[in-house]
Amino acid sequence: MDLSTDVWGQLATTWMKPLSVHLFLIPHLLTIDKLPDKVVLQIFSYLSHREICRLARTCRKWRMIAYDSRLWKCVSLRPEMSGLHVSSLEALLALISIRFGPSLRYIELPIELITHTVLYELGSKCPNLTHMLLDFSTAMQLHDFNELQGFPTKLRYMCICLSEVIFMEGFMRKIYSFINGLEVLHLIGTYEKISEEEEEIYEVINIHKMKSATPNLRIVNLYGINFVDDSHVEAFSSNCIQLECLAVNYCAKVTGSSLRILFQRCRKMRCLLAQQTGLLSEHVQAVEWEKTQLQELDITGTDLTSDCLTDLLTRVPALRWLSAGQQDGFNDSVLRAFADKGNARSLMALDLDRCESLSEDGLYKFLLRFGPQLRGLVLSGIPHVTDQLWTGTLPSLRQVKILVMGMSEVDQLVDCIAQNCSQLERLELRWDPETLRYSDKSQKAIDTLRVRCLRLKCLVLSDGKYYETVKANFERADRTTVVRTTTNCRVSNCYLLSCYQDLLFN
Template structure:
């Protein structure tokens, strides 16, 4: 008698549930149409604890409020912890249902970025009360106060707040800027904030930073990246009031050197700092890096004032012995010799190093310092500028593989025309694939060498490792203490 063939249906339900948990929700919904058993597993509430209903993110599109209300009651229920809602699904009825049926909801994202008109929230009497994380994607023109006034009494437990602006949508011809959300009122309702991220909001200025500092003494991380009106005039007040502040991210702000130098940096607890593209003077950069007690993460690229003197002062008179991540992008006034000396001295403690955008930093410097970078997890090298010399990428890959066994992310930004490799280059690729087993992301500029590396990794069934600079960029943000809290969208 022939025994029945083994099939996936013979697996226990708990094993199938575990398998389904690795799939995106769009795929789970498709598999629910396979059979009754799979439908039952696909609708298990344990698979629906982290849900995005934004079609552009998850592919899930709920077409009616009645459908969403049914999902909240029967599929999300008590297991729901994280939810993303698009503008059309944010109504007082939905929020009431979430408050009553999803008591364990702690993370919510409300996307108003495409809103041209808000729903009526006059009748809203309830809102989720256990929130620890809230992200609001702001509209360019819709004022939020009518909605915010209704939720102030429910959000005092929030510890992580993201307000996401429309920086990427701003056109060259500046239109009138609207303060679409009242930050001064919001800060009074959220006294327990640890992490505040104000990303790309065109109306945010120093008064808003001062507002948070006046009521949020638990603040440990503040990010105001791409908030062009921030000049740093409130930094002294911020550090005087928020003694626990460890992370300050101010990429692409308009910091003024006199405001930065006025801060008593030596009395702060600052550990992580991003001043990329802030146009600070050489004197200011030197003063800052010498006085900060113990930086562990620094991003200071695109600064004309950052030169050898600044790096030398940081090395000799500053405190760089705790530095684990360094990003020095496009610093044309920094010599390769100064970098070599600094990396030789401190490279053994680095977990992330980015020296991109500098034509004079070639494979020769990297090959010289790689033996020191034995604990590096993230490396970014190369430039899109046209070079007069060739990059011997086979030797470089071989050096990386033999020295950086803990490497997780690597990016080579050199143009394909600058890369020189031989027909035997497959051996170097094999070595980095075999030795760097933790490597999850290898980014290259699209070209012949990219195709060779991609094919090599795909033959070894590592299809998601090799990517192009068109779709992916590597940086040191993964090494931030608050990286997971700072994630949004």
């Protein structure tokens, strides 16, 4: 009989005795060192590259596994974004040849490592590289790219983080001939760095030329670029007829004057994200929405009139994802028109955060009617909406996966969520700390939520005593990553976008 089989047999027959008595029966050979290499490799695959590099110092076997190219398919070299720090160009060139090679699929490079030599080596040594992020955001000047002779040719996804003042045209001219296979393009601006007294705005990248080099684009994200306007939207529409998703979030100069021609040219357009833009009602109403394939729309923080919102929501054939928060014009008549004259039967995600013109009665009727089909609902920041709305509508939200709600009576509503929303994956509870009410029964309600909502992977709460109580409860059940604070995490319906994975950047 095998020794280990005999040992476990003895343990099974004497399991009622104290375990300490039988520790001597466990073979000393059963250590982590005896795990098969493929098992250790699988364990390492869940670790960051920083942790993998530390573990490589443990022993010769772990060093060999740590440097397996299968662990280096996706690499970030931006330390400020939790990536690896590479001390010199020579070290990076050695990594490209020895460790990355044909296995590399995705790489992020900071400005100091973006040189013609590095890009050439990536193009020649990493033939399967399909995703690349180039971070120029901290650049004060560019390297000399006059000698650039090669560049990755199989790129499907490229993200360029722009600088405020560095002009990119010299670099872009060198790579135009290599990027005609791009399907996903992210150009990330400096929105968060803009001051109220903005000085001269520079057009640091020539979008009109870029669109000619990228005819196969499906997804374009122009996030927070202060010079982007409607002419740039029209430029993409003129050459990228395969376009399915356009995101211009935080591009304040976009007014929507090019939307009509965009949807006429790009018949496959199904997703338009225009949060915090300068959309004008007359331009939005000029679009032939009834002829479009639009399914996903974000107009959060735009200043559209009630008439425009009614016209839009009753003409779009079949919206499945709608984000219309922070809209003063979004009132009961708009919501009623959407329900009665529009096609809300396809709706699966709705965000009406801080739409204070909506009444509790109007929301109640809408959610009773369409709640059973919703997978995501964001409804917070409306002070006159009471907890009675939630207790009355939660039984209709049995399929919801994402929920953001305002509340004051925590215990009752947490228990109601647990009883009705077993499919819940992400939950955020927002409240005014001064009106928050909970009691000694909180632990019981939290227990019910934890036990019934087994798919819950993210629970976001405002920092404070109640947050500490909930966090301790989940940690005792070894679910340490679930409870988070609004300081570093917010929940939204974006996870339900059809192209969510392609829209990720940074």
